[in-house]
Amino acid sequence: MTKPQSWEARAEEFSLYGFTDMPSVHERGTVVVTHGEGPYIFDTNGKRYLDANSGLWNMVAGFDHAGMAEAAKAQYDRLPGYHAFFGRMSDQTVMLSEKLVEVSPYDRGRVFYTNSGSEANDTMVKILWFLHGSEGNPQKRKILTRWNAYHGVTAVSASMTGKPYNEVFGLPLPGFIHLTCPHYWRFGKDGETEEEFVARLAQELDDTIQREGADTIAGFFAEPVMGAGGVIPPAKGYFQAVIPVLKKHGIPVISDEVICGFGRTGNTWGCQTYGFTPDAIISSKNLTAGYFPMGAIILGPELADRVEAAVEKIEEFPHGFTASGHPVGCAIALKAIDVVMNEGLAENVKRLAPRFEAGMKRLAENPNIGEYRGVGFMWALEAVKDKATKEPFPASLSVSERIANSCTDHGLICRPLGQSIVLCPPFIMTEAQMDEMFEKLEEALKKVFAEVA
Numbered sequence: 001m002t003k004p005q006s007w008e009a010r011a012e013e014f015s016l017y018g019f020t021d022m023p024s025v026h027e028r029g030t031v032v033v034t035h036g037e038g039p040y041i042f043d044t045n046g047k048r049y050l051d052a053n054s055g056l057w058n059m060v061a062g063f064d065h066a067g068m069a070e071a072a073k074a075q076y077d078r079l080p081g082y083h084a085f086f087g088r089m090s091d092q093t094v095m096l097s098e099k100l101v102e103v104s105p106y107d108r109g110r111v112f113y114t115n116s117g118s119e120a121n122d123t124m125v126k127i128l129w130f131l132h133g134s135e136g137n138p139q140k141r142k143i144l145t146r147w148n149a150y151h152g153v154t155a156v157s158a159s160m161t162g163k164p165y166n167e168v169f170g171l172p173l174p175g176f177i178h179l180t181c182p183h184y185w186r187f188g189k190d191g192e193t194e195e196e197f198v199a200r201l202a203q204e205l206d207d208t209i210q211r212e213g214a215d216t217i218a219g220f221f222a223e224p225v226m227g228a229g230g231v232i233p234p235a236k237g238y239f240q241a242v243i244p245v246l247k248k249h250g251i252p253v254i255s256d257e258v259i260c261g262f263g264r265t266g267n268t269w270g271c272q273t274y275g276f277t278p279d280a281i282i283s284s285k286n287l288t289a290g291y292f293p294m295g296a297i298i299l300g301p302e303l304a305d306r307v308e309a310a311v312e313k314i315e316e317f318p319h320g321f322t323a324s325g326h327p328v329g330c331a332i333a334l335k336a337i338d339v340v341m342n343e344g345l346a347e348n349v350k351r352l353a354p355r356f357e358a359g360m361k362r363l364a365e366n367p368n369i370g371e372y373r374g375v376g377f378m379w380a381l382e383a384v385k386d387k388a389t390k391e392p393f394p395a396s397l398s399v400s401e402r403i404a405n406s407c408t409d410h411g412l413i414c415r416p417l418g419q420s421i422v423l424c425p426p427f428i429m430t431e432a433q434m435d436e437m438f439e440k441l442e443e444a445l446k447k448v449f450a451e452v453a
């Protein structure tokens with residue numbers, strides 16, 4: 001076997017790329033990353049990029065936090081691995097569960113660990129199926145989510161995700177129902193007020209539950225702000241309208257806080273930002289500040305009690321991953337929570353969010369930006385051909401892809417999502433770095449819109 005020479009060629013020859021626009025890779029080559037400093041990453045050519053996407057939303061403490069690495073090393077020295085089966089678990093796991101309940105909106109609860117956000121959602125579905133079955137409702141299995149939702153990529157979590165790309169896998173599985181995306185700017189009808197839009201979505205939910213039968217629906221999952229759907233904050237009053245409908249029908253509400261959790265929206269949890277209390281919380285990504293793959297399910301008191309009763313009945317919960325509650329992951333998560341909540345990171349998000357919004361608002365004055373939207377440290381700009389009619393550019397022009405590529409050329413990483421550009425920088429971002437982000441993005445917008453307009 002003769003190996004190709006460059007890093008780019010070696011990457012392309014031996015790796016199967018996930019969620020990657022391959023024509024862009026063939027044309028531009030892969031950015032092969034070697035190390036990081038604060039919010040910056042460096043590639044094999046020594047080029048520096050401001051990563052305004054925090055890796056994949058998760059590297060909230062930046063790429064070289066000394067305390068995080070120390071916590072990992074110390075735990076690798078003490079106990080480098082263990083499971084959480086058969087009545088054994090590490091001390092770090094015990095401490096993390098305590099901590100997660102302490103920082104949750106609940107006064108008590110129970111925590112279960114996975115290796116990813118997808119597995120956490122997948123596991124939550126199994127918990128609901130297990131619970132309803134145990135309570136004599138084995139037919140209570142359908143799952144409600146929304147179009148544009150992102151809940152992961154395993155067969156079940158991909159079925160919950162509301163994206164057309166899953167059709168190539170023959171997904172969603174039967175019994176996964178997608179409701180209207182609560183994005184007023186895009187899905188509000190002509191002449192419909194935001195209030196009327198929200199009322200229509202609540203009615204759609206009620207109609208769907210009546211049609212399917214409340215006794216066939218296991219749960220409702222929602223991201224407080226849709227992340228991978230293109231940073232979509234809910235229409236005003238959305239959760240206040242839909243949650244009473246779900247409560248009325250006895251359907252558990254699960255908040256997928258994989259992105260929103262631990263300060264991204266300016267509060268510890270996205271559900272706090274939007275004023276609702278779910279029955280359970282899904283966490284991952286920020287949970288370890290991206291320093292370890294880990295997901296967690298935090299069950300609120302009512303679900304915790306019901307699940308405990310179900311477990312008592314058959315004397316075990318027959319589920320778990322080899323690395324569930326990994327001691328190094330738990331030690332890192334404990335440190336990450338401390339860093340985010342006590343070292344000023346969450347505060348920095350709160351402090352700079354108005355400045356972030358002001359920058360987005362200014363960029364949105366561009367005649368080819370239809371909407372700016374977001375909260376805290378997660379924002380998006382949506383490109384349009386015509387601002388008045390909201391007509392998008394033809395998909396064949398790949399406008400958002402071109403904007404992101406132009407940013408990459410100039411040392412800024414941001415993400416194209418549909419017709420939008422997403423910015424979700426690490427929580428450590430300074431004012432000067434924020435200015436750098438806006439300057440580079442503005443140049444890219446000017447250049448690409450001049451080409452396509």
Ligand SMILES: *Cc1c(COP(=O)(O)O)cnc(C)c1O
Binds near residue numbers: 119121151152227
């Ligand atoms: C990323 C994400 C997931 C999936 O997490 P993985 O760790 O990639 O499996 C689930 N839900 C939301 C809201 C996410 O953003």
